[in-house]
């Protein structure tokens with residue numbers, strides 16, 4: 065009965081749409097895949113915490129900071145159904161994965177790990193591939209999976225390239241250039257069988273797909289809260305396995321390192337709002353962590369929207385999007401509908417993707433424009449032939465979007481093609 069009353073009294077999606085900040089100048093936001101607009105309740109909570117800090121910074125630094133972070137971590141851990149001591153709160157997925165990369169690189173450099181080759185999928189986000197390449201003790205090999213038709217082919221491509229030198233694999237859970245869901249569970253299992261560490265980029269997953277990190281069992285899973293979960297910009301997380309937790313070390317050194325010892329890594333330290341290890345990893349002196357402190361309000365808003373309802377609406381909108389845009393641009397389809405989410409890619413004719421994005425932006429449409437194999441090969445001038453670098457219009461259809469947003473995009477796309 066209680067559940068029925070709650071569902072019945074839940075505001076409609078159009079009522080909830082009024083509870084988020086949206087542009088007032090007619091701009092159409094079809095790029096939640098980069099960042100979502102913010103719910104007003106989340107912003108209000110952040111302003112409240114900032115006022116607390118502004119009026120009593122001493123108390124905030126020495127007492128409230130730790131209390132807010134403790135509560136935020138506990139709420140996120142409950143939402144993700146993970147052990148809170150394995151969960152690190154960081155500004156974004158870039159930083160989350162850099163921690164994992166740094167840890168593996170350092171362990172190889174120090175001889176604690178004997179292998180040194182990392183397999184990175186050809187669908188990885190450019191900056192994450194660059195972070196692997198920047199790790200001096202590691203050798204990066206790209207696994208070409210962008211033209212694979214099935215998940216089995218993707219897993220087989222990784223299996224084929226794995227050998228006694230492989231120390232880690234890196235794969236997105238949802239690939240950003242084409243919006244495809246990738247077979248992370250099979251890859252994590254394969255890695256474990258071979259004694260290889262698995263590093264997963266889940267930037268687009270929280271809020272988009274149901275997530276069960278414990279049963280996925282990746283060694284490092286980094287993700288963003290400011291994309292589909294609609295958190296304030298500057299909120300992401302890293303979840304680690306026991307093996308990865310043993311390798312983790314601070315990248316930016318502050319007070320947390322002072323007292324960190326092998327026997328107290330999991331001991332709660334109130335000042336940091338987490339364990340001694342979490343303090344050593346996350347605490348960087350006086351920096352702004354308010355976006356992480358409002359995780360409870362972010363999750364509360366998400367629960368108000370309701371993940372099931374949110375996903376159903378995103379699916380409905382992406383079907384409408386495909387129907388409206390496909391007479392103009394060819395959408396990428398996948399063999400299995402489960403591989404498609406609310407991030408749809410349409411093939412673009414030969415073009416400069418920066419100019420495409422700018423053209424639509426000038427017409428007040430925020431849209432993604434991506435490339436296959438973007439930067440994964442290394443520096444821009446090292447990237448393979450242009451046929452390998454197909455460009456896409458990448459459209460995010462979040463629950464707060466409307467059919468009318470898509471109609472705007474359709475009309476603008478027709479004009480772009482005629483230009």
Ligand SMILES: Cc1ncc(COP(=O)(O)O)c(C=O)c1O
Pocket residue numbers: 097098156157158159188189192236238239240265267268288
């Ligand atoms: C797959 C993937 N990884 C990493 C990132 C980087 O996200 P952030 O800049 O929030 O760290 C993005 C951003 O769009 C992404 O799509």
